[in-house]
Amino acid sequence: MLKVENLTKSYASGGRDLTVLEAVSFELQAQDTFAIVGPSGSGKTTLLGLCAGLDRASAGSVWLNGIQLDDLSEDQRxxxxNEHVGFIFQNFQLLPSLTALENVLVPLELRGVRGGTRTAQELLERVGLGGRGHHYPTQLSGGEQQRVSLARAFANRPKILFADEPTGNLDADTSATVVELLFELNREAGTTLVLVTHDLELAARTQRIVRIKGGSVVSDTVNQESAEIARLSS
Amino acid sequence: MSNFLFIWRMAWRDSRRSRSRLLLFTSAIVLGIAALVGINGFGDNLARSIDEQARELVGADLVLSASQPFDSTLQTTLRRLGERRSQEVAFASLVQFPKGQGVRLAQVRALTGGFPYYGEWLTEPGSAVAAFREAGPAGQRVALVDDALLAQFAARPGDSIKVGELTFRIVGRVRKTPGQSGFSASVAPTVFIPRELVEQTGLLQRGSRVQYRTYYQFAPGTNVDQLIQPLTARLDQANIDSDTVAERKRQTGRSFTNVTRFLNLVAFVALLLGCVGVASAVSLYVREKVAAVAVLRCLGASGWQAVLIYLLQTALMGLLGAILGAALGTGIQLLLPKVVEGFLPVTVSVAISWSAVAEGIVTGVFVAVLFALLPLLSIRRVSPLRTLRASLEEDTAGPDPLRGVVYGLILLFITGFAYLQTRDWKLALGFAGGLLLTFGVLAGVGEGLRRLVRRYFPSSWSYVWRQGLANLYRPNNQTLLLTVSIGLGVFLLATLYLLQGLLLSQVEISSTGGQPNLVLFDIQSAQREGVTQLVKRNGLPVLQEVPVVTMRLSAINGRSAAELKKDTASGVSKGALGREYRVTYRDSLISSETLEAGRPPFLGSDGIPRVSFDDGFTERLKIKIGDTLTFNVQGAPLVTIVGGTRTVDWSRVQTNFLVVFPNGVLEPAPQFHVLLTRVPDNATLAAVQRELVTNFPNVSAIDLGLILQTLDEILTKISFVIRFMALFSMATGLLVLVSSVVVSRYQRVRESVLLRTLGASRGQILRITLVEYALLGLLAAVAGLGLAVMAAWALGAFVFEVAFVPQIGPLLLLAILTTALTAIIGLLNSRDVLTRPPLEVLRGEVS
Structure with missing residues (x-):
């Protein structure tokens, strides 16, 4: 589902090249759950951005669902x-002038899906916000906004979901609810999940954990317990 | 289709929270469009009215005119042209009201027949016209007199008026004569007397400046151009001009088209200023929308889809702005005829010009989209990575070639529009170039200020000053935008003001110093001695005294004027070929002349006079030294050779001439003399005029003081119209200022609230804002004024040829007003800081 080979990213900074990610490689199968952990500035968000095709690597390649992203233009990516990817962000990234329902509708409308409103409404109900569809983001709490964000992420039935610190802006109770929902939805849809976090407890719920430090992978471990649960539940 | 649906829906939804702001920045184009629609609509109405009323303008189907009685050999032919005809002899003369001893220069029209055939000759009482027409053949001495003239001397019908040696009973007050605007009546009010009596006035003498006219009325449907076609050559030969309704339509239409086109350019500048406002407001708007665009990109929207969402918003708002502008412009268009009533020869019928409205709306949407495209293009390059890293600063990888294309389109549009208005590529390019230069200089000043403050930042100054100054170059600063928009408004207004001063100063020269202020005209050779003595007896100086001979050009280097007129390739100005030349003769140049080439006028040893030409005029006639010119001196041919050229300072109050002959040639020719003198006061003026009208009734006295006053009135009216248009630019500048300040409010309020949270007092925050905006306003005003002074100087030096002295007082006032206004708007905008709780802002709940 996702194959990363020798991924390197460097920036020109103050006349020198600053390498933030160096020769990272891994491969994920469909329905895998995967966490990237590491301290601030270790390069984990950079890695997520590259994997999701939000940025271009300086060297190396990314294959997403068999499509090589390296040579695609920004519009092609x-x-x-829109076709294969869903996103969850730390600061929710809902469009402020759109209602909750309209926010969920965006990926569907971008695809030109007819009757998207019903799908979006079902998804909102699934995340427990069926009655809040006409509220604007500013009228929702942080947890509610992240749940709308979840509904939006699953709207286009993505093959792979990227989540960047999904609980970073939430309190402990709300975090737990959102995380539960995230894994439930993920399981139901059979989506591959790539999670960036420094919350080790959250990371522990994935089947595989990659640790990054200074732009390089320092460990890549399979979480036996989680993997077993996943195997059983599938 | 689904793509468009998505864009449409997104544009609609996304605009929800920004509609009032979007409206504000499209409001910047409202006034520009209003001015355009107003002027264009008025122009359309004027053109239609001229079309409808051209016949009334002429008052007849055909007018033949000449400066001498029509050639006797033509009389029979001309009589055969039509039965219904009127004859007129017109000339300027002093007229006197015996009752109050009032004397004034008037246009005397000695008329017989049924003229005017079209249009209404409005008199009081209404029966006066019939009385006047009957009086002529009966030899009764009656006159119709212009209302302005009667009003000046408190005279009324029943009183008498003396014209030359005859006294006439005034039978009516003339309110309106077809073909004469209220304006020309105020310069030279008219007295109508019967044609049959004109000889008895003793005013027609050899050399007098007299116009002889015959008016014809033909059966309806007659093709007048076709009718006189066979006569054209003979009329030309006899120096008889013909004027038909069709010709008058063309001429009047053309001259007013020029006026409306000029005003259109002024309106266009207002529109462009508004466009700058749109571009800058959209650019601030785009900055706010970057986060939303990044999310859309992340979710799979293409760069162009994102651009189109915001372009659609701008286009719709542009449409709304243009419709509002067109509605306002229609109102102006209905109002304008009232403002310029006095200038126009026709009564402008008022109707909504739908073509002007449509043109305004299309132009409005087009410019809004074109100028908004500049900032909107950057949306294409917003990286979806911003969703992960909010602090990502640069999305652009190198310069965007599309921006160059849009700049090119804008330049093309400006030049194209200017061309459409002026139909002159040189002018259009000059207009676009001048505008580009102005924008460039103002942008340069703004950018220069930004860099200067940054480079030489006064670190030792107080906190308030440092913060205020730093605002000039920190991210999201408005330095460039405000210097350009305020500067351009100030520039336009100041230039128009200085220009008016320049034009007035040109005529004011005559009222100061020892310059002549009274011109005695039409002095016959035999009267020369007597008039000179009359002047001296009254203790007045003879400042200049010159003979004037009138003639026409009949051939250049053997090619007849008629032949040259037909030859379009010759490049010789038709006006220069057809005009009447008033020349003088002397062997030397005078103080207002400088020898350019050749020699001053002299009589060649071969007996052929070597004449001196005005340097600029040789270009119009395409002649050079050594060329042979044949003049027709009232019937007698006279061969001359161009012996020299000279430059003439036309702004000096002197009798200046295009052509000067040497002594010893024109002395026997029919001629009159002009005498220039200076009267110290109105009492002396009245005394001289009275004495003149008694002893030399044919001599005209032109009171330059009166002319000056009239000119001043005209200029005041014209400048009112121009200022009215400039007001649109200024108001647009103000709107741009308000909208750009308001659009950036969110940013400002957040910063100020942060400062407040950190302990800054309200006073400190207000002072910081004051420093920033007052500085911006002052700099923009100074830059605009500097440009205006340069423009006025250049116009003075190269176009009007007068020394330009800027009026410091009004300019200073303008600078102070602009600075104060900018600062006040800036401060008003910061009100929020004082009213909103900091927490609300810090939580990002301010919209």
């Missing part, structure tokens, strides 16, 4: 994202 946008089409790939």
């Amino acid at each position: 946008a089409a790939v994202r």
Whole structure:
């Protein structure tokens, strides 16, 4: 589902090249759950951005659902994202002038799906916000906004979901609810999940954990317990 | 289709929270469009009215005119042209009201027949016209007199008026004569007397400046152009001009088209200023929308889809702005005829010009989209990575070639529009170039300020000053935008103001110093001695005294004027070929002349006079030194050779001439003399005029003081119209200022609230804002004024040829007003800081 080979990213900074990610490689199968952990500035968000086709690598390659992203233009990558990818962000990234329902509708309307409103409404109900569809983001709490964000992420039935610190802006109770929902939805849809977090407890719920430090992978471990649960539940 | 549906829906939804702001920045184009629609609509109405009323303008189907009685050999032919005809002899003369001893220069029209055939000759009482027409053949001495003239001397019908040696009873007050605007009546009010009595006035003498006219009325449907076609050559030969309704339509239409086109350019500048406002407001708007665009990109929207969402918003708002502007413009268009009533020869019928409205709306949407495209293009390059990293600063990888294309389109549009208005590529390019230069200089000043403040930042100054100054170059600053928009408004207004001063100063020269202020005209050779003595007896100086001979050009280097007129390739100006030349003769140049080439006028040893030409005029006639010119001196041919050229300072109050002959040639020719003198006061003026009208009734006295006053009135009216248009630019500048300040409010309020949270007092925050905006306003005003002074100087030096002295007082006032206004708007905008709780802002709940 996702194959990363020798991924390197460097920026020109103050006349020197600053390498933030160096020769990272891994491969994920469909329905895998995967966490990237590491301290601030270790390069984990950069890695997520590259995997999701939000940025271009300086070297190395990314294959997403068999499509090599490296040579695609930004607009071609946008089409790939719309087709195969879902996103969850730390700060929710809902469009402030759209209602909750309209926010969920965006990926469907971008695809030109007819009757998207019903799907979006079902998804909102699934995340427990069926009655809040006409509220604007500012009228929702942080947890509610992240749940709308979840509904939006699953709206286009993505093959792979990227989540960047999904609980980073939430309190402990709300976090737990959102995380539960995230894994439930993920399981139901059979989506591959890539999670960036420094919350080790959250990471522990995935089947595989990659640790990054200074732009390089320092460990890549399979979480036996989680993997077993996943195997059983599938 | 689904793509468009998505864009449409997104544009609609996304605009929800920004509609009032979007409306504000499209409001910047409202006034520009209003001015355009107003002027264009008025122009359309004027053109239609001229079309409808052209016949009334002429008052007849055909007018033949000449400066001498029509050639006797033509009389029979001309009589055969039509039965219904009127004859007129017109000339300027002093007229006197015996009752109050009032004397004034008037246009005397000695008329017989049924003229005017079209249009209404409005008199009081209404029966006066019939009385006047009957009086002529009966030899009764009656006159119709212009209302302005009667009003000046408190005279009324029943009183008498003396014209030359005859006294006439005034039978009516003339309110309106077809073909004469209220304006020309105020310069030279008219007195109508019967044609049959004109000889008895003793005013027609050899050399007098007299116009002889015959008016014809033909059966309806007659093709007048076709009718006189066979006569054209003979009329030309006899120096008889013909004027038909069709010709008058063309001429009047053309001259007013020029006026409306000029005003259109002024309106266009207002529109462009508004466009700058749109571009800058959209650019601030786009900055706010970057986060939303990044999310859309992340979710799979293409770059162009994102651009189109915001372009659609702008286009719709542009449409709304244009419709509002067109509605306002229609109102102006209905109002304008009232403002310019006095200038126009026709009564402008008022109707909504739908073509002007449509043109305004299309132009409005087009410019809004074109100028909004500049900032909107950057949306294409917003990286979806911003969703992960909010602090990502640069999305652009190198310069965007599409921006160059849009800049090119804008330049093309400006030049194209200017061309459409002026139909002159040189002018259009000059207009676009001048505008580009102005924008460039103002942008340069803004950018320069930004860099200067940054480079030489006064670190030792107080906190308030440092913060205020730093605002000029920190991210999201408005330095460039405000210097350009305020500067351009100030520039336009100041230039128009200085220009008016320049034009007035040109005529004011005559009222100061020892310059002549009274011109005695039409002095016959035999009267020369007597008039000179009359002047001296009254203790007045003879400042200049010159003979004037009138003639026409009949051939250049053996090619007849008629032949040259037909030859379009010759490049010789038709006006220069057809005009009447008033020349003088002397062997030397005078103080207002400088020898350019050749020699001053002299009589060649071969007996052929070597004449001196005005340097600029040789270009119009395409002649050079050594060329042979044949003049027709009232019937007698006279061969001359161009012996020299000279430059003439036309702004000096002197009798200046295009052509000067040497002594010893024109002395026997029919001629009159002009004498220039200076009267110290109105009492002396009245005394001289009275004495003149008694002893030399044919001599005209032109009171330059009166002319000056009239000119001043005209200029005041014209400048009112121009200022009215400039007001649109200024108001647009103000709107741009308000909208750009308001659009950036969110940013400002957040910063100020942060400062407040950190302990800054209200006073400190207000002072910081004051420093920033007052500085911006002052700099923009100074830059605009500097440009205006340069423009006025250049116009003075190269176009009007007068020394330009800027009026410091009004300019200073304008600078202070602009600075104060900018600061006040900035401060008003910061009100929020004082009313909103900091927490609300810090939580990002301010919209």
